[in-house]
Amino acid sequence: MNQVSQTSCGISKVMSQLGGKWKFLIIWRIHQNEGIRFNQLQRDTNGITNVMLNRCLKELTQDGFVLRKDFHSVPPHVEYYLTKQGKSFIKIMEAMNDWGENNL
Amino acid sequence: MNQVSQTSCGISKVMSQLGGKWKFLIIWRIHQNEGIRFNQLQRDTNGITNVMLNRCLKELTQDGFVLRKDFHSVPPHVEYYLTKQGKSFIKIMEAMNDWGENNL
DNA sequence: CCGTATCCTCCTTGATACTG
DNA sequence: CAGTATCAAGGAGGATACGG
Secondary structure (H helix, E strand, C coil), rough: CCCCCCCCCCHHHHHHHCCCCCHHHHHHHHHHHHCEHHHHHHHHHHCCCCCHHHHHHHHHHHHCCCCEEEEEEEEEEEEEEEHHHHCCCHHHHHHHHHHHHHHH | CCCCCCCCCHHHHHHHHHCCCCCHHHHHHHCCCEEEEHHHHHHHHCCCCCCHHHHHHHHHHCCEEEEEECCCCCCCCCEEECCCCHHHHHHHHHHHHHHHHCCC
């Protein structure tokens, strides 16, 4: 019989880094607007708080999905981009977005 | 289980139905073993409890991703399959699984 | 503008026991 | 075998205030 191994699979790995309520959406928003800034990103991401947005961005940056470009100016100016790894995930998200629009 | 606003984009819609800790994985396991039974599915899904598995299966069935085939026998015999809609989501999960294996 | 620091709530998940 | 019924815990996420 088609016994499935219990060891972690690609799906588990993806979920462990992108799971939670916000990260998919944040990646998607940055993709739609590369170089987006913090406050704009917050406005675009259905009701996320600045605390959660900052926490997620920090983790996404550490995990190599997001690039944080700080202009070290006053007042602060920070832009967010997808890294190469982040961009490589986008084609999956595009498929997912299309699927969601058409099937749900 | 997970309330991301369903209004804005396909990603949000997908997340609102498949968000949370387990559903992606459950769909993936059923895909790997169509007709799988409850206890086997629990064993295959890294440490999920029967309570959570049952809850997720119920929601996935209601949302049209999973088909529950009950043989009404004693002892009980229930098999789980993906619906047409569930199967239509698999190509995205395959891409995601491959991506996870190669990039994480 | 872009965060940080606290504190707190509630919801998901888990543990345990039980049943047709 | 395939669930239900409870109750508890933990942590993700939220509210609010403050700072460089």
